[in-house]
Amino acid sequence: MGEDTRLWYQHYPEEIATSIDYDEKPLHEILQDTxxxxxKLQALHFMGKELTFQQLWIQTERVAGYLQSLGLKKGDRVAIMLPNSPQSVIGYYAAMMAGATVVQTNPLYTERELEYQLKDSGAKMIICLDVLFPRVKKVKERTDLEHIIVTGIKDYLPFPKNLAYPFIQKKEYGKFEKPLHGSYGGHVHQWVHLLKESIRNVEKVEVNPKEDIALLQYTGGTTGYPKGVMLTHFNLVANTQMSQQWIYKIKQGEDITLGVLPFFHVYGMTAVMNLSIMMATKMILIPQFHAEDILKIIEKEKPTxxxxxxxxxxGLLNHPKLKDYDISSIKACISGSAPLPVEVQEKFEKETGGKLVEGYGLTESSPITHANLLWDKRVNGSIGLPWPDTDAKIFDSAENMEEMEIGEVGELAVKGPQVMKGYWNRPEETEKVLKDGWLFTGDMGYMDEEGFFYIVDRKKDMIIAGGYNIYPREVEEVLYEHEAIQEVTVAGIPDPYRGETxxxxxxLKEGSNVTEEQLNKFCRKSLAAYKVPRIYEFRDELPKTAVGKILRRQLIEEEKAKQENQQSV
Known part of the structure; x- marks a missing residue:
């Protein structure tokens, strides 16, 4: 596609370049540059404790030097199993500085999930939270792990919070692990000790940014086992520089970022951690999401x-005490990981006075490829425009690669410097999604005549009922307009007559009531009869990933299991 046919460029404001001169450097060097x-600028704010960039850099060097002293070699994998905390930032950049590939690991993983990821990645070392240590210890013998570095949330808490935290931890994790004292010796190491004992003696590792893997980021595994996505230093630096272009009103060294998104999720890692380090914005680290705590922090710390x-x-908009807090400091929000309902966007902008737009990406693209413009033309319900140096097309399929006409639905494919190297040890899987440099996303969508892109749904989530194609997102958008609904997801479940229904x-929102019949009537005003839900199930909550993405597949599996049980009775 020639540059003049990239319709989206006409909407770029002069502040956003269509092409960027990318820094070909290792990712950890952005911390050094800042x-x-x-x-002397504050880099991290964590539950009342703050670290400057100088302090952050010194501790990163100490940890990197310690990892090398344990025998870490270039290309070895280091797993990080931590919530958002100073250790998660320090460990991430230190591992890369020491020459390692980081493996981000969800702290909520069960033993089975943890063992699979450690085995698949071949991780030699892990940095984990003290309450997770028993879980890691149990799987160690069945993996390649040689060293475990243990840290606690309290390690970075100011007095007297550090004394009280073990009791808070018991409430959060449902069990009480005694604080770990002294040096473990052997293969287990304590974070506070290594910071005291290690010297900033890091042996510089030569990195080829376009070839060397900075990160193995495991996909959610909605189909089969999770796959390790190989993201190079260049992939991550490029996507962070694109992010910096997109939020051009956010000033380097002046603004404050709210770090609610977990860094073990690729979106939080790029849009919060890496971007904050590149932009020298103070990062407020939030280890767990509690709506009222977030409202208090926004009022007190004034993130932008x-x-x-x-x-x-x-969660914030539906909190009963929302009106008690001043959240008007918020200037810019890019929403990712799931479709953003228009009603939520409009209400949040009204409450904050800031801008909230929908973006789009996937683990395989570091992750962001599209977003709406924050301060210029945007189209509600669209994922926006491709980012600088990012090409996007709608194809009929990865096999035929025939480009669809404007407005026609097909599979979205993207190409750009943020696209992964491939899947870890899975060449066949890589070949299925990477074709001539194009990454096939598995998402069905279209482009309009102005160059704005729309996702109608995941290819795998499309419902085929009685021969009709139904996209869950379209039905969800209608239901979100109902004043009683707080959250909703729509799925296709097996049906003997229609194939799926x-x-x-x-x-429901707290204190709200609505019947199936009322919802049925409401949907029929906006949807063709075949798209209207035939069944409604009211729940107190929906299953979600750590980043808040609703697990539609889990609900479908539950439904299938329920139907099989009924048939066997």
Whole structure:
């Protein structure tokens, strides 16, 4: 596609370049660059404790040197199993500085999930939270792990919070792990000890940014086992520089980012952690999402940049004490990980006075490829425009690669410097999604005559009922307009007559009531009869990933299991 046919460029404001001169450097060097420029500036804010960029850099060097002293070699994998905390930032950049590939690991993983990821990645070391240590210890013998580094949330808490935290931890994790004292010796190491004992003696590792893997980021595994996505240093630096272009009103060294999105999720890692380090914006680290705590923090710390997910914004908007807090400091929010309902966007902008737009990406693209413009033309319901140096097309399929006409639905494919190297040890899987440099996303969508893109749904989530194609997102958008609904997801469940039928899983707002019949009438005003849900299930909550993405597949599996049980009775 020639440059003049990229319709989306006509909407770019002059502040956003269509092409960027990318830094071909290792990712951890962005921390070094920012430290040289702003050594005394606050880098991290964590439950009342703050670290400057200088302090962050010194501790990163110490940890990197310690990892090398344990025998870490270039290309070895280091797993990080931590919530958002100073250790998660330090460990991430330190592992890369020491020459390792980081493996981000969800702290909520069960033993089975943890063992699979450690085995698949071949991780030699892990940095984990003290309450997770028993879980890691149990799987160690069945993996390649040689060293475990243990840390606690309290390690970075100011007095007297550090004394009280073990009791808070018991409430959060449902069990009480005694604080770990002294040096473990052997293969287990304590974070506070290694910071004291290690010296900033890092052996510089030569990195080829376009070839060397900075990160193995595991996909959610909605189909089969999770796959390790190989993201190079260049992939991550490029996507972070694109992010910096997109939020051009956010000033380097002046703004404050709210770090609610978990860094073990690729969106939180890029849009919060890497971007904050590159932009020298102070990062407020939030280890767990509690709506009222977030409202208090926004009022007190006055963050301006708030990357999030729809469920996070919904949780704040529906909090009964929302009006008690001043959240007007928020200037810019890009929502990712799931479709953003228009009603949520409009209400959140009204409450904050800031801008909230929908973006789009996937783990395989570091992750962001599209977003709506924050301060210029945008189209509600669209994922927006491709980012600088990012090409996008709608194809009929990965096999034929025939480009669709404007307005026609097909599979979205993207190409750009943020696209992954491939899947870890899975060449066949890589070949299925990477064709001539194009990454086939598995999402069905179209482009309009102005160059704005729309996702109608995941290819795999499309419902085929009685021969009709039904996209869950379209039905969800209608249901979100109902004043009683807080959250909803729509799925296709097995049906002996139609093949599949449409089912809506609904969470109502507190104090609201609505019947199936009322929802049915409401939907029929906006949807063709075949798209209207045939079944409604009211729930207190919906299953979600750590970043707040609703697990539609889990609900479908539950439904199948339920139907099989009924048939066997």
């Amino acid at each position: 430290t040289k420029k702003y050594p 940049l708030f990357p999030g997910a729809p469920t996070i914004y919904i 449409v089912k809506a899983y609904v969470v």
